[in-house]
Amino acid sequence: MxxxxxxxxxxxxxxxxxxxxxxxxxxxxxxxxxxxxxxxxxxxxxxxxxxxxxxxxxxxxxxxxxxxxxxxxxxxxxxxxxxxxxxxxxxxxxxxxxxxxxxxxxxxxxxxxxxxxxxxxxxxxxxxxxxxxxxxxxxxxxxxxxxxxxxxxxxxxxxxxxxxxxxxxxxxxxxxxxxxxxxxxxxxxxxxxxxxxxxxxxxxxxxxxxxxxxxxxxxxxxxxxxxxxxxxxxxKRVETDLDAACFPAAMPLPYTEAVHDRIVLEIMRGCTRGCRFCQAGMLYRPVRERSPGKLLEQAQALFEATGYEEISLSSLSTGDYSQLLPLIRGLNERFEGRRVSLSLPSLRVDGPLQEVLADSGRVKKSGLTLAPEAGTQRLRDVINKGVTEEDLLRAVREAFEAGWNSVKLYFMIGLPTETDEDVLGVAALARKVVDCYYALPREKRARGLKVVVSASTFVPKPFTPFQWAAQDRLEEIRRKQGLLRNALNIRGVTFNWHDPETSFLEACFARGGRELSPVLLRAYELGCRLDGWSEHFNFQAWLQAFSDAGVDPAFIAHRAREKDERFPWDFVDIGVTRGYLWLENERALRGQTTPDCREGCGHCGLRRFEGMCPE
Amino acid sequence: MKMLVVYQKLGLHRFLGHLDLQRAMQRALRRSGLPVCYSQGFNPHLLLSFAAPLSVGIQGEREVMELPLGEPVAEQDFLRRLNAALPEGLKALQARLLGDDAAPAMARLEAAVYTIVPREAAPELLAAVPGFLAQTAIPCLRKTKSGERMDDLRPLVYNLLVKQGALHAVLAISERGTARPDQLLASLAAFAGVAPPRCAITRAALLDGRMAPLEDP
Missing domain, CATH: 3.40.50.2300 (Response regulator)
Known part of the structure; x- marks a missing residue:
């Protein structure tokens, strides 16, 4: 310059x-x-x-x-x-x-x-x-x-x-x-x-x-x-040994506050759970852990380089990290007296939650965040979210008993096979969470119950068992949101939802082919930018762009695919095979769950590559 | 005991907001390993107070902050260790060890010295200064939470000089009243009948009731 x-x-x-x-x-x-x-x-x-x-x-x-x-x-x-x-x-x-x-x-x-x-x-x-x-x-x-x-x-x-x-x-x-x-x-x-x-x-x-x-x-x-x-x-490329993979010893320290302004330790990459809506769960296989020794070393270096007040652990499923307790103890020991708090995001409820909570006395209390994703057991089985209502409520009860007063619950609307009963199940579950709180004697519970229910709109993604599925139309999503809004009129519960237009466009760009490049270029010409920020999102301009480019967005978002349809992303080999994803799709429609692959190989395809997936 | 620190906020660092600056200083102190103190309570924070927040875009040549220390540190040691953790634009210039009974800098603060340099020559504006100061009252529109109200700026302008094409102003900054340089500029421009020019503004010093530098109690 x-x-x-x-x-x-x-x-x-x-x-x-x-x-x-x-x-x-x-x-x-x-x-x-x-x-x-x-x-x-x-x-x-x-x-x-x-x-x-x-x-x-x-x-x-x-x-x-x-x-x-x-x-x-x-x-x-x-x-x-x-x-x-x-x-x-x-x-x-x-x-x-x-x-x-x-x-x-x-x-x-x-x-x-x-x-x-x-x-x-x-x-x-x-x-x-x-x-x-x-x-x-x-x-x-x-x-x-x-x-x-x-x-x-x-x-x-x-x-x-x-x-x-x-x-x-x-x-x-x-x-x-x-x-x-x-x-x-x-x-x-x-x-x-x-x-x-x-x-x-x-x-x-x-x-x-x-x-x-x-x-x-x-x-x-x-x-x-x-x-x-x-x-x-x-x-796809895979770093098989995370301890050997590059990790920064220092990070540029923003002056103006970042959304997540803290030390982030990536404890694990990949997830063995196999939730059927989750693209990251398939893309990042196999699971690889970083050792606690390496992580402690990185935390120390990053603290000295930044002076940050907080450390967070990053992975797709922190509760599944096999060395979680030794790691937390090690971090607590090392940073004792140095005013560094630890935050644990998105713990799965069936993880060793109780132990972790008990151990986190010196850990920043940020509230409990759970992602049941669906309101009924039937639908949770369809999406292979291997969590039962009992698990959820036990976790909630333990958290309330431990003195927490806020619970965030994440759900999706528009999942394959979803009925109104499933949608209303979200409200029923929220009500049970509230009941867990009031079941505790007044003097034993923290004051000011806060249950936040967030419902996002399901977006079918490539490389998931739902890559064949149709996304609900906008009016159907709005109807379901209205249904839930009415049912969630419960004291202490806040309901968050988003306009579904953004999810509709996400669905188009997630599964579209190269015919979308001209749409994108046209949308930019029409002034679209910062689309992830609601104050800048202009849905009409996007519809105009599709129309000008001669592409029908509904054909991409709302159409269920045949088993053998050729997909634009078929040439990419992420390790998990298309055959496995189809089997999982069929099991989903039958309401059959698939166990975590650590409990037995599900033959997803990774073992075709030597050394990629541990026996 | 506590340490009074004089630091600068120059160059690109003038674009830091007050919260940004606070965070940057706290983290630098943490990196330095100096014996800082924390508040009690559930979310303890590093104890550090600033004499006067500085608006985004304004440089500071001798800004003042204070912090209690858990154990004694020699002033020169303190300066060296803090500067090792600070970027050049936020360099610490002086450290003074004070007794716990010393009044907080924020409470002693009375005025600030500003240098206001128009980016393009503004002869009409500068020529209007004597007449501007001769007024018995200077109405100034001030935005408040509940709307706008008219204030009198005159008693808050302690001094205003023109030197080599720039304005040098001593403005009140205390609980009893504060005049900001942008308010002064707007009022002066209105008096001169010109649009407020774009200026480079620097706060050169913070003063106590004796009109002496805050760092020399």
Missing amino acids: NRDMGQRLEMLLEEVQRPARYTGGEVNAIKKEWRPGRTAFCFAFPDTYEVAMSHLGMKIIYEAVNAREDMLCERVMMPWADMADGLKAAGIPLYSLESRRALSEFDAVGFTLQYEMSYTNILAMLDLGGIALRGGQRGERAPFVIAGGPCAANPEPLAEVVDAFLMGDGETATVQMLEVIGAGRREGLRRERILLRLAGIPGVYVPSLYESVWHEDGTLAAFTPKVEEAPARVV
Whole structure:
């Protein structure tokens, strides 16, 4: 950024909300020198700074790339609307926080795909950063736009935007992609040649090397590589040993408060439960644990580097971590007297809850959060949420007895086979939770009961047993929400729900194919951005975009698929096979549960790969 | 015993809000390993008080904060250890060990010195200063929780000088009344009949009732 532009930026920063989001210069930020031979990578988070700085993955990749002498990694996030408009008006390109260089100056810009509703932010960031929106329009000097993260498992809606996707864990593979890009540029290779080389890295998908053919009815007929360098199947990457995997010893410390502003320890990756709606549960298999010794070491280093007041444990199912009690004891011992509290999010109710609660006397009391997901046992069996009402109520009772007064309950509306009885079951369960509280003698219970019931709208996701299922139509979701709203008029209970339009669009981008790229580009043209923020979400503009691009969103969201329909994401091998997912789908419809795979192999497909899944 | 610390908030760090600054200082103190104290109660927090919050966008050259210490630390040691944990823009400049009976800086605070530099030459604004000060009352619209009300700014402007194209103002900042530099600018601009110019504003010092620096009790 030249001097003149720098001055315009300072003026702009005086006008926008929370300017500390755009200044960089945080404690522990790494600013490396730009020099020939050093590949410049910008990690791009397509949501606001506060969300981005809560994301562990960004900090891991930041560390992994910056650890390399021949690479540098900087950060950029989606500016809030006032800043985005201000940058455009002042003629300042979107810049990285560390060196304030335009995104267009980097060798590669990498987006993490955490959420479908962040896709227009990717376009906004590319646009503001001076990078052509379509991969095919990028010139020889333009950065390579790469992407990874959970939503990359169905990369097709972004096929025209992203040059190369990575499937699976990014610690090792991101660095390999940057090696190929850096070496290719130093050799003076043309862009197309570098893309071919990227396609040769295991786990990497280069969409421009493939083509899709559709049937008359709009379903996919064929999906094939156009060149021999592009593999017909792309197998996801897996870090098999988390103790050996890169983990940051320091994290840039945000000045302005992040959503989750604390030390995060990733204790485990993957989940063996097999909830049938849960994409993460399938994508992140197999389960891998980090050892308590390694975690204590990381916690110590992070505390010294940040001064944070709180540590949280991150995983899909913290209660299943086999070393939970030794870890909590170790953390308590190590941080005794240093005023560091421990928060334990989303514990499964059938975990060793009682012991953990008893042991957490020195742990911050944040309230009990439970996710029964469905209101009746029948529907919980359908989704394979192996939790009974007894389990739930026992956990609630124990929490109330231990002096807690607030319980959060998470549910979904619109699950396959759901009836009104299932919907009303949510209210019945909430009522029983309230009863548990009042069953305690007045002097034994904490005052001010607070039960929060949240109901989200079910979104069928790729790589789950429900990838064949239809999503409920908007009016049906609204009817069910109304039903529940009436039934939940209970003292002490708060009901939270969302307008279903966002979930409808999520469903479209979760299971759509590359025909959605033009829809996305059109929506951005029509002004869509920051779609995950209700004050910016413009559903009418989205409907217009679908209509202009000639794509029927209802066909993607609301249609149940035939067993053998070809899916846009079939070429991605996440380890779990399509055959297994179909069996699980059939078992779901019969109301049959499947045990946790630690109790016996369910043959999900991971064992096809040697060493991936422990016996 | 407690430590009074003079620090700066310069450059990009002027964009920190007061809560951001508080958090940054608390975490720096925690990283430093200095013998800080915590409040009692269920959610103990690090005891640290600031003489006067500074608005987002304004630089501070000699800001003041105070904290009780659990055990004695030499002033130079304190300074060295804290600065090892602070970024350059928030550097600590001076540390003074005070007795527990010393009145809190916040209570002694009476006024602040501001330097207000228009980003583009503003001759009409600067020329209006003598007439502005000659007024017996300076009406100033103030936004409150319940709406807007008219205040008199005149008794809160202790001094206002023009030097080398910049305004140097001493403004009241205490329980009895506070004038902010943006209010002064708005009133002066209205008096001069011009739009308030964009300015770079710096708080140069905090003063006690003797109009002496707060850090020299």
